Amino acid sequence: MLACSAAAFCASDKKWTLAAEQFEFTQNTNNSKAAVSYAKTMPSLILEQMAENLTRIPRAREQLDRALYDLQKERLSLFLQLSKEVKTRDSLLLADYSARKLKAKLKESDVKIRDIEKKIDENLQSALKETSRREKRMQQDEMRIAHLEQGEIVDDRREEGNGFSRFFKGLGGRQDEDFVLEDVVLYKNDFNQLFDAGEEQRKSGYDSYYFGKACVDAGIQGLITGKITVYGNYISISTELYQYPGGRRIASVSDVGITDDLRTLATSIAAQLTPKIADSMPVELFIEVFPPEAAENIVLSVNDVVYSDGTEKITLPSGVHTITFSSKGYITESTSYSFTGNRRFKITVEMQPDNPGELFLAMKKPFSGDLFANGLFSASLSPSGRFASIHINNQQILGHFVSENGEPCDFFIRTKYLSDGNFLLLDAKPFDRSSYIEKRRIWMYRSYSLLIV
Known part of the structure; x- marks a missing residue:
């Protein structure tokens, strides 16, 4: 019998849509039928490897980009309204009104203009407040990334501040958005559906406002782009992952494979992109095996690969893993579990004697x-x-x-x-x-x- 236990993050019905566009060719690749086929097939194969059981936690920088994008969208709308009201006010001077009526019309128009200008000023102040509010969290995220690169375990649920601050957080204060899980879904729920923003938007650049707007309008928060180079039977893929809104490049992956086995190459690229998409961090698994006789010769395999031999604690990337325990003279035990929502998990295994x-x-x-x-x-x-x-x-x-x-x-x-x-x-x-x-x-x-x- 095998059991896993851990706490979980806040559940959420929020979605994070991932898409890919058709890959481009480098200058060294001929635009042959085979190359065109690779450019269409590889994005779909990469997305196919990411279609299940993937969740993520939006960090402070991403939350800020979302907030600033909404405020920017509101400012642009207000500015168009302001432009319209200014033109309307100017046209009043050319109209055939009496002096008294013209004064009343101008006063009415000035009130509308001041109201719009006030909303624009409040919008700009909100942008500054959003940036200031998340500045500390963004610094903490940068420190967290530095610790992760050193292979350390980082606990996202640790409380910050003193007892009073924690007390006031519990009095109906806002929930911390950083710890809400989002389910990663595919664009149109189909890995064969590739996104096309249009040639004009593509020329403006992936980090431009217009390309980002095309992605946001399509409901896309993550976009995989790529370039391919083919020499004989060998193919090189260079991919980049952009996050929207904001147009930030959050991952770059390059790999080489053979044209006869594109799926293996796609699996390798997807495995390197997945931690960046999920913002996955290492998790610690504490393992207890009973009886002691079985624990002495226990062999642990993770995802069909022998990971360690006779260990009591292992470190893995967060996500879904299949873990198998085998020991001479005992029945092999196996389970698949989503190791997300916590940094430490306890696995208890009670091995049964092998008595066929x-x-x-x-x-x-x-x-x-x-x-x-x-x-x-x-x-x-x-x-x-x-x-x-x-x-x-x-x-x-x-x-x-x-x-x-x-x-x-x-x-x-x-x-x-x-x-x-x-x-x-x-x-x-x-x-x-x-x-x-x-x-x-x-x-x-x-x-x-x-x-x-």
Whole structure:
């Protein structure tokens, strides 16, 4: 038996949409049909490797970019309104109004202009406040990145400040946005759908306002771009990951592969981009193995690769990992778990002795049908062949029998009956559950009708 335990971050229904555009060619690559095919295929293959179980935590810089973008969008709208009101005011001087009416119209127009100017000033002040408010957190994030590059474990949930500040945070104050997980989803929920902002926006640059606006309007927060170079059977891919709004380049990855195995190359690039997308940090796994005899020879594998031998603590990137424990003389245990939302996890493993054997099961009544044990097919039974052989290995058995007319029956064999060569008699009583439920429903309706009458 294997168990994992840890605390979790705040759940959220927020999405972070990841997209990719068709890759470009370097000057050294001929624009052949094969190269065009690679440029369209590679982005989709890279996205395919990132399609499941990926979450991320937006950091202070990204939150600031989002806030400043919204404020900038509001300022541009206010400026257009201001321009319109100024032109309207100027046109009043050319209109045929009396002096009294013109004065009233100008006064009304001046009020509208001052109101818009006030909103623009408040918007600019809000931008300064947003920058100031997140300045400390951005410095902490920079220090955090420096620690991570040194291989240290960083705890995102540590409290800052004194007891009074923590007390006031608990009195209905704003939740810290830094610790809200976002689910990474693909553009149009399809890794084959590539984003095209248009040639004009692309010429303005990935960090330009116009290209960023095209991405934001499409609901894209992360964009993978790339260039390819092909020499014979070898292909070089250089990718960059941009974050929107803000147009910040947060990752650059280059790798080389062969044209006959593009998927392996895409997997390698995706594995290097994923930590930057998820902002994944190392997590510590504390491992306890029982009994002690199994712990002495334990071999730990992570994602089908032997990671360590006989260790009590390991460090991994956060994310979904498949962990396997094996020890001589014991049944191998394995689990997949999403190691996110905390920096430390405890894994407790109770290894079961490897004791393979064979159990013989006979039907008390001569039914014909198929017998399953722990989800695996065991035998086809008939009145002339009533015995079935079931492989056992120190684990309880949950079985299922389906008669030849489709009527099912479940059975359970406890550990105390699991002995090699043991003979058991199964008193199976298959029946049609649907018909049984329907009859009981009819009886209930008739009884209720009789009660009402």
